[in-house]
Amino acid sequence: MSRNPGRPLSPHLTIWKWGPHMAVSILHRVTGSGLAVVAGLGFVWWLVAAASGANAYATFLACATSPIGYLFAIGLTWSFFQHLSSGVRHFVLDVGAGYELRTNKTWAVVVMAAPLMLTLLVWAPILARALKQGGN
Amino acid sequence: MGGGTGIGRVRGLGSARHGSMHWWRQRVTAVGNLLLAVWFVISLFRLPALDHATVTAWIGQPLVAVPLVLLTISVFYHFRLGLQVVVEDYIHEEAGKVFFVLLLNFYAIGGAALAIFSILKIAFGGVPA
Numbered sequence: 001m002s003r004n005p006g007r008p009l010s011p012h013l014t015i016w017k018w019g020p021h022m023a024v025s026i027l028h029r030v031t032g033s034g035l036a037v038v039a040g041l042g043f044v045w046w047l048v049a050a051a052s053g054a055n056a057y058a059t060f061l062a063c064a065t066s067p068i069g070y071l072f073a074i075g076l077t078w079s080f081f082q083h084l085s086s087g088v089r090h091f092v093l094d095v096g097a098g099y100e101l102r103t104n105k106t107w108a109v110v111v112m113a114a115p116l117m118l119t120l121l122v123w124a125p126i127l128a129r130a131l132k133q134g135g136n
Numbered sequence: 137m138g139g140g141t142g143i144g145r146v147r148g149l150g151s152a153r154h155g156s157m158h159w160w161r162q163r164v165t166a167v168g169n170l171l172l173a174v175w176f177v178i179s180l181f182r183l184p185a186l187d188h189a190t191v192t193a194w195i196g197q198p199l200v201a202v203p204l205v206l207l208t209i210s211v212f213y214h215f216r217l218g219l220q221v222v223v224e225d226y227i228h229e230e231a232g233k234v235f236f237v238l239l240l241n242f243y244a245i246g247g248a249a250l251a252i253f254s255i256l257k258i259a260f261g262g263v264p265a
Contacts, residue, residue, distance in 0.1 A: 029218075032215065032218050032222075033218075033222055035215070036215035036218070036219055040211075040212070040243075040247055041247070043208075043211075043251060044247045044250050044251050044254075047195075047250070047254035047255060047258075048254050050188065050191055050195065051253075051255075051257040051258050052254075057187075057188040057191070058188070061186070087169075087170070088170075
């Protein structure tokens with residue numbers, strides 16, 4: 001991109017103090033990109049394996065339930081909830097609501113805290129059960 | 137970029153006047169994703185097991201196969217639009233931008249085609265045991 005050096009440069013990212021609204025905005029992009037690549041490939045792999053037969057599906061399942069598979073699954077769960085909740089926040093902002101400074105900040109924090117709790121809620125029972133089975 | 141006429145220098149660099157369409161379709165697919173992805177995740181959790189027989193029997197039902205195809209279209213279209221904006225915002229040279237948008241299109245269309253074909257193959261019953 002060409003820029004006329006005679007024109008002033010607009011203040012950029014580095015000069016702003018980080019706030020929750022900035023964090024939630026970039027998290028929306030990061031989790032969206034992550035989901036598109038990782039969950040997208042996983043979803044296609046799952047379906048192609050299921051359509052290819054029992055052996056291919058067994059390979060998929062073995063990878064998905066390996067420790068690395070669980071790590072990816074936990075990351076994707078959080079990304080899913082984060083992208084979903086910040087996406088709903090975008091719907092609210094789209095209708096022109098929630099721009100007052102205090103309201104905006106509060107909801108930005110809520111939209112980041114809720115996915116962490118939801119991820120914990122989903123995975124705590126699964127991991128507890130896996131650990132119990134591993135112990136026996 | 138050479139001399140040329142004024143219009144020749146700017147052609148292809150400005151707005152294609154598709155901004156509102158891009159924005160609107162991002163929202164339409166977002167609503168689609170919200171409904172279909174929540175249905176998909178809850179349904180997966182409600183399955184008694186995730187082995188091959190259970191999963192293929194589940195996907196094979198019309199009321200599962202069709203929403204699953206719609207989910208694939210909605211999600212892959214949504215991220216094609218979303219990641220295009222990410223590429224446009226963070227990749228500054230024209231060549232890289234074209235390369236990554238091309239790659240994104242191939243990935244989104246290729247991935248969706250593979251997923252949809254697989255769903256239909258299972259639903260139409262050609263799965264080897």
